[in-house]
Amino acid sequence: xxxxxxxxxxxxxxxxxxxxxxxxxxxxxxxxxxxxxxxxxxxxxxxxxxxxxxxxxxxxxxxxxxxxxxxxxxxxxxxxxxxxxxxxxxxxxxxxxxxxxxxxxxxxxxxxxxxxxxxxxxxxxxxxxxxxxxxxxxxxxxxxxxxxxxxxxxxxxxxxxxxxxxxxxxxxxxxxxxxxxxxxxxxxxxxxxxxxxxxxxxxxxxxxxx
Amino acid sequence: xxxxxxxxxxxxxxxxxxxxxxxxxxxxxxxxxxxxxxxxxxxxxxxxxxxxxxxxxxxxxxxxxxxxxxxxxxxxxxxxxxxxxxxxxxxxxxxxxxxxxxxxxxxxxxxxxxxxxxxxxxxxxxxxxxxxxxxxxxxxxxxxxxxxxxxxxxxxxxxxxxxxxxxxxxxxxxxxxxxxxxxxxxxxxxxxxxxxxxxxxxxxxxxxxxxxxxxxxxxxxxxxxxxxxx
Numbered sequence: 001x002x003x004x005x006x007x008x009x010x011x012x013x014x015x016x017x018x019x020x021x022x023x024x025x026x027x028x029x030x031x032x033x034x035x036x037x038x039x040x041x042x043x044x045x046x047x048x049x050x051x052x053x054x055x056x057x058x059x060x061x062x063x064x065x066x067x068x069x070x071x072x073x074x075x076x077x078x079x080x081x082x083x084x085x086x087x088x089x090x091x092x093x094x095x096x097x098x099x100x101x102x103x104x105x106x107x108x109x110x111x112x113x114x115x116x117x118x119x120x121x122x123x124x125x126x127x128x129x130x131x132x133x134x135x136x137x138x139x140x141x142x143x144x145x146x147x148x149x150x151x152x153x154x155x156x157x158x159x160x161x162x163x164x165x166x167x168x169x170x171x172x173x174x175x176x177x178x179x180x181x182x183x184x185x186x187x188x189x190x191x192x193x194x195x196x197x198x199x200x201x202x203x204x205x206x207x208x209x210x
Numbered sequence: 211x212x213x214x215x216x217x218x219x220x221x222x223x224x225x226x227x228x229x230x231x232x233x234x235x236x237x238x239x240x241x242x243x244x245x246x247x248x249x250x251x252x253x254x255x256x257x258x259x260x261x262x263x264x265x266x267x268x269x270x271x272x273x274x275x276x277x278x279x280x281x282x283x284x285x286x287x288x289x290x291x292x293x294x295x296x297x298x299x300x301x302x303x304x305x306x307x308x309x310x311x312x313x314x315x316x317x318x319x320x321x322x323x324x325x326x327x328x329x330x331x332x333x334x335x336x337x338x339x340x341x342x343x344x345x346x347x348x349x350x351x352x353x354x355x356x357x358x359x360x361x362x363x364x365x366x367x368x369x370x371x372x373x374x375x376x377x378x379x380x381x382x383x384x385x386x387x388x389x390x391x392x393x394x395x396x397x398x399x400x401x402x403x404x405x406x407x408x409x410x411x412x413x414x415x416x417x418x419x420x421x422x423x424x425x426x427x428x429x430x431x432x433x434x435x436x437x438x439x440x
Contacts, residue, residue, distance in 0.1 A: 093417070100421035148395045157383040161425065164382045164398065168375055168423035171399035172406035176416040185407045186324065190331035191396035192403075 056159050057114025059150045062197075063163070064105040066143050068119045069204060071098035073139060077124045081132045086180055094136075094173050101166050108162060121209040133181045140174035141187060142203040143167070145195030287390050288345040290381045293428055294394065295336040296348055297374055300438055302329040303353040304370060313360040318411060322367075325404050332397050339390060352440035364412045371405035372418060373426065373434055380425035 074095035083091050106116040126132040147167035154160045171192065175185035305326030308314070314322050337347040357363055378398035385391040402423070406416040417423075426434075 097417060097421035104422070144399050148392070148399060151382075151395055152388040152391045161379075161383045162422075164379045164395070165422040165425070167395070167399060168379055168402045169417055169421060171402040172409075172416045172423075175403035175406040176410060179407060179410055184324070185321070185403050186328060186400055188400075189324075190328045190400060191335070191393070192399040194392060194396065 055112075056154050056156050057109050057112040059154060060105050060109050060112070060159065060163075061114065061117045062150065062200075063147060063166075064102065064109065065117055065120065065208070066139075066146060066200075066204060067098055067101040067105055067166075068117075069122055069207060070139055070143065071095060071102050072119075072122050073124055073136070074098060077126055077132065081126055081128055083129050083132065087129050087133055090173075090176060090180065091132075091136075097169055097173070101169070104162065104166070108159060112156075112159070122207050123209055124207060130181075133177060137174065137177045137181060137183065138203055140170050140177055142195065142200055143170040144174055144192050146200045148192055149194030149196065149200075287385055287387050288340060288343055290385055290394075291336055291340045291343070291390065292345070292348045293381070293432075294378065294397070295333065295340065296351060297377055297431070297435065298329055298332040298336055299348075299350045300353050300435060301370060301374060302326065302333050303350075304355050304367070304438070305329055307355055307357055308363050308367070311357050311363075313357070313363055321407060325367075325407075328400060328404075332400075335393065335397075339393060343387070343390075353438050354440040355438055361412065364408055365414075368405060368408035368412060368414055370438075371401055371408055373431060375401040375405055376424055376426035377428075377431040379423055380427050380431070382425075 074091045078088070078091035078095065109116045124135060126135045144167060147163055147170065151160055151163050151167070154163060174187075178185045178187065305322060309319075309323055309326055340347040355366065375398060378394055378401060382391065382394060382398070385394055405418075408414075409416045409418070
């Protein structure tokens with residue numbers, strides 16, 4: 001426990017924007033199985049639990065899954081729908097950057113003694129540039145909310161610094177995409193709201209195949 | 211009843227205070243900026259408090275924060291919050307002057323106004339956070355910004371926002387209080403969004419550091435903003 005938690009034990013169970021500080025783990029979400037609308041998500045969850053080492057490694061594996069998702073989206077889906085101009089330029093650039101995130105997180109998890117999750121198979125409901133960019137906005141903004149909610153639970157300050165370095169990039173991606181599609185680059189205005197695990201899974205879960 | 215998280219029970223973090231003391235010019239200016247009175251009321255704070263939200267102002271709240279670095283205002287999270295507050299004050303004033311100059315219109319003008327409003331909200335939130343921790347918010351510094359053309363201003367804003375984002379990133383690992391950390395992270399990514407937006411306006415990279423944002427430490431940032439302090 002941190003000094004903070006020792007001094008304030010009631011805070012161990014309290015919430016910050018819907019996330020219980022003590023339980024940013026998939027285990028808690030599993031207890032309320034109704035959170036997962038589709039059976040295709042449950043196997044992924046079980047797999048992630050089985051493979052992760054708990055603690056920071058577990059959190060990073062959740063992040064790694066999102067990064068795999070984004071990298072795949074920009075690379076594979078981007079080619080599939082056929083992009084042009086700025087959309088194509090962003091997809092190329094962001095694909096490379098998300099891939100670097102995958103590499104970094106994989107390495108970090110191993111350093112923590114954990115086992116990086118295997119790359120899942122994804123299905124992206126986007127058929128043209130417009131729907132592609134709309135989904136890109138969802139993914140990037142969800143990534144920001146996921147990292148921002150998970151980060152305070154990280155035990156290692158070094159890992160926190162890495163997560164911070166990554167989430168800043170997701171926010172930049174999100175803003176760029178949002179501007180391109182004509183929506184606000186600051187959809188949450190003054191503060192980027194941390195998302196609950198349920199909220200993240202509601203966005204990302206359906207994209208992950210069993 | 212557990213005592214509120216107060217800076218004097220948390221181990222003093224290495225780095226920030228030492229840096230402030232070492233870099234005496236910056237320290238003197240930083241402490242000079244601190245006001246001598248703190249409001250007793252709690253300002254709006256972005257995140258809902260856990261448990262007892264009315265943690266009384268800690269008895270360590272000092273009236274004269276221009277004392278040595280050992281005062282609670284100059285330690286740990288309070289120092290970080292006041293540092294962030296200084297930066298937000300500057301950003302807020304900068305955007306205010308830019309809006310007054312009427313250099314932007316249409317969609318871009320609306321974005322600039324939005325960003326200025328967001329910085330103002332950051333100011334209020336950080337003031338509230340400092341007070342909530344029993345500290346004294348720094349006084350609003352007097353800023354001076356070159357404002358000549360839309361292009362020049364957009365470039366300056368890009369520089370300032372990138373600096374702000376790197377400043378928050380540079381402090382994330384130093385923050386002790388998880389609520390403070392959560393709010394710092396929530397602001398950090400908004401500054402990054404601002405930077406990326408301005409990048410698109412002036413055809414500069416939305417990710418100037420590549421795949422991983424670079425953190426900047428306090429002395430680097432304070433040195434960089436010195437030209438903007440009147």
